[in-house]
Amino acid sequence: MLTNIIRLxxxxxxxxxxxxxxxxxxxxxLITGIVIYLDHGTPQRTSFEAFSFxxxxxxxxxxPLLAGxxxxxxLAEDRQLGLVPxxxxxxxxxxQYICGKAIGGIVGQICLTGGLLVILLLITFxxxxxxxxxxxxxxxxxxxAATNPVAYCMxxxxxxxxxxxxxxxxxxxxxxxxxNIFLVVIIPTILYLAAFYxxxxxxxxxxxxxxxxxxxxxxxxSLSFTLLKVVGYxxxxxxxxxVLAVIAFSLKKDYS
Amino acid sequence: xxxxLKIRSLKxxxxxxxxxxxxxxxxxxxxxxxxxxPNGAGKTTLLKIISGTARATAGSVLLTEQESGIGILPESPxxxxxxxxxxxxxxxxxxxxxxxxxxxxxxxxxxxxDPANRKAVGNYSLGMKQRLMLAQAIMEKPKLLLLDEPTxxxxxxxxxxxxxxxxxxxxxxxxxxxxxxxLHEIELMCHRVAIISNGTIFREVDLRSGEQQFIEISVSxxxxxxxxxxxxxxxxxxxxxxxxxxxGILNSDLPVSRIIAELLRAGIAIESIQPAATNLEAIFLExxxxxxxxxx
Numbered sequence: 001m002l003t004n005i006i007r008l009x010x011x012x013x014x015x016x017x018x019x020x021x022x023x024x025x026x027x028x029x030l031i032t033g034i035v036i037y038l039d040h041g042t043p044q045r046t047s048f049e050a051f052s053f054x055x056x057x058x059x060x061x062x063x064p065l066l067a068g069x070x071x072x073x074x075l076a077e078d079r080q081l082g083l084v085p086x087x088x089x090x091x092x093x094x095x096q097y098i099c100g101k102a103i104g105g106i107v108g109q110i111c112l113t114g115g116l117l118v119i120l121l122l123i124t125f126x127x128x129x130x131x132x133x134x135x136x137x138x139x140x141x142x143x144x145a146a147t148n149p150v151a152y153c154m155x156x157x158x159x160x161x162x163x164x165x166x167x168x169x170x171x172x173x174x175x176x177x178x179x180n181i182f183l184v185v186i187i188p189t190i191l192y193l194a195a196f197y198x199x200x201x202x203x204x205x206x207x208x209x210x211x212x213x214x215x216x217x218x219x220x221x222s223l224s225f226t227l228l229k230v231v232g233y234x235x236x237x238x239x240x241x242x243v244l245a246v247i248a249f250s251l252k253k254d255y256s
Numbered sequence: 257x258x259x260x261l262k263i264r265s266l267k268x269x270x271x272x273x274x275x276x277x278x279x280x281x282x283x284x285x286x287x288x289x290x291x292x293x294p295n296g297a298g299k300t301t302l303l304k305i306i307s308g309t310a311r312a313t314a315g316s317v318l319l320t321e322q323e324s325g326i327g328i329l330p331e332s333p334x335x336x337x338x339x340x341x342x343x344x345x346x347x348x349x350x351x352x353x354x355x356x357x358x359x360x361x362x363x364x365x366x367x368x369x370d371p372a373n374r375k376a377v378g379n380y381s382l383g384m385k386q387r388l389m390l391a392q393a394i395m396e397k398p399k400l401l402l403l404d405e406p407t408x409x410x411x412x413x414x415x416x417x418x419x420x421x422x423x424x425x426x427x428x429x430x431x432x433x434x435x436x437x438x439l440h441e442i443e444l445m446c447h448r449v450a451i452i453s454n455g456t457i458f459r460e461v462d463l464r465s466g467e468q469q470f471i472e473i474s475v476s477x478x479x480x481x482x483x484x485x486x487x488x489x490x491x492x493x494x495x496x497x498x499x500x501x502x503x504g505i506l507n508s509d510l511p512v513s514r515i516i517a518e519l520l521r522a523g524i525a526i527e528s529i530q531p532a533a534t535n536l537e538a539i540f541l542e543x544x545x546x547x548x549x550x551x552x
Contacts, residue, residue, distance in 0.1 A: 001351070005351065008350050008351060012347065081335070082330055082332060082334035084309065085330055085334070086334055086392065087351060088307065089307040089325065089326045090348070091325055253310060255310070256309050256310070
């Protein structure tokens with residue numbers, strides 16, 4: 001039954017035109033990042049550096065909204081339309097239902113965010129030669145970016161995909177209680193910005209989500225950041241929030 | 257007849273406020289049970305608990321035909337507006353993979369919709385949406401159907417079609433529970449009626465039983481009315497509001513001819529006597545009345 005639910009979720013998700021619109025919007029934003037990159041000085045313009053710059057410039061601000069808009073509403077939409085009882089009456093347990101939603105959201109983000117970044121990388125290959133990332137890389141990973149830019153870009157790709165799933169998970173968690181689709185899709189952005197300003201004002205970068213997303217933007221020379229820690233932060237957040245959403249929904253007394 | 261649903265000592269409270277208190281109900285195959293009650297009586301909550309959408313605080317709901325699933329028709333249509341009717345059903349059918357393309361087409365035709373209609377559901381009228389919801393409820397051939405206000409948005413022809421469909425399904429052994437405010441429709445559709453008031457089943461009325469009948473009587477004067485009350489007993493006579501002659505509903509198992517003979521013998525001047533057309537309405541009003549005489 002769970003397999004059927006996941007398949008159904010993915011079919012519904014990829015059948016939506018909104019995903020195509022968001023994909024085009026995402027590509028447009030990332031290409032803007034490449035245009036901005038051209039205005040910035042660097043000893044050597046390379047495709048990998050363009051990728052690192054564009055993602056680091058655009059995604060720390062756009063990713064929460066893109067993730068919320070693309071898969072954040074998968075539960076809220078069903079709840080608002082009153083579809084949940086139709087699933088439950090067909091023998092789908094609330095646990096199976098919410099697991100299907102969670103997995104659907106994760107797979108959706110892997111495909112959307114991952115797909116966007118792969119397309120961006122291909123675009124940068126058309127515009128610039130391959131080569132090291134000399135300037136626009138995270139301070140704590142400059143050596144890796146210069147010597148092995150492919151590995152660095154792959155880590156970036158993994159990082160943004162994990163972050164996108166975490167934002168989607170936050171929206172899923174919120175939809176356990178909130179039916180309003182608009183509110184649910186902007187909640188990840190609101191929480192992210194609120195956390196950003198709160199932790200910035202407290203000078204508390206260690207748990208500020210922006211510190212783990214805007215790698216090129218801030219200098220963390222005083223902090224013990226590593227790529228593993230940055231990716232681990234988003235993986236932990238994503239897993240935790242999805243598990244909480246599954247538990248919270250499964251324990252509800254009324255699923256409608 | 258086999259029981260398909262057994263509800264025992266069911267209770268549901270929300271924030272310590274009791275919504276359902278000690279509900280006991282049984283449904284046998286082929287039976288159509290009507291649930292009536294005032295707003296907030298707990299009808300929809302009961303249907304939600306039976307369908308698994310809400311959890312009971314205590315008690316049990318036993319479905320003997322769990323494998324065949326439950327077909328539900330919620331109070332308002334739950335559909336994906338951008339898809340066609342057929343696509344909506346296809347999507348729901350993919351959950352259990354019990355109904356194929358053939359069954360979906362059959363269900364759509366049964367409710368009077370065209371399976372070839374590719375129009376998005378968002379453009380459907382309320383009646384068409386309701387028919388589509390009915391199609392999704394029956395397409396997997398469940399043994400239990402839960403219908404919440406099934407006549408919502410249906411035109412008179414749609415209501416007649418629905419009634420015929422429900423009778424046909426019942427004859428095939430499907431147990432059906434209908435929650436509705438339309439007492440007349442319930443009377444026409446159901447074999448048995450359970451009246452829910454204040455979270456409890458106040459009374460069950462078997463509409464197939466001919467043992468008891470309700471007769472509307474009006475008498476000439478108040479003294480005749482007092483004699484009638486004396487003759488019938490207070491519990492068997494329910495007064496009805498009247499501008500002219502006093503009138504009321506008599507609950508009796510005697511044939512009308514004998515009632516007339518006995519009333520004449522008792523010296524009661526009868527203005528009119530006829531079988532009451534709205535038995536259920538009278539029972540419902542009685543059940544809904546609070547102790548201080550205010551209706552819920």
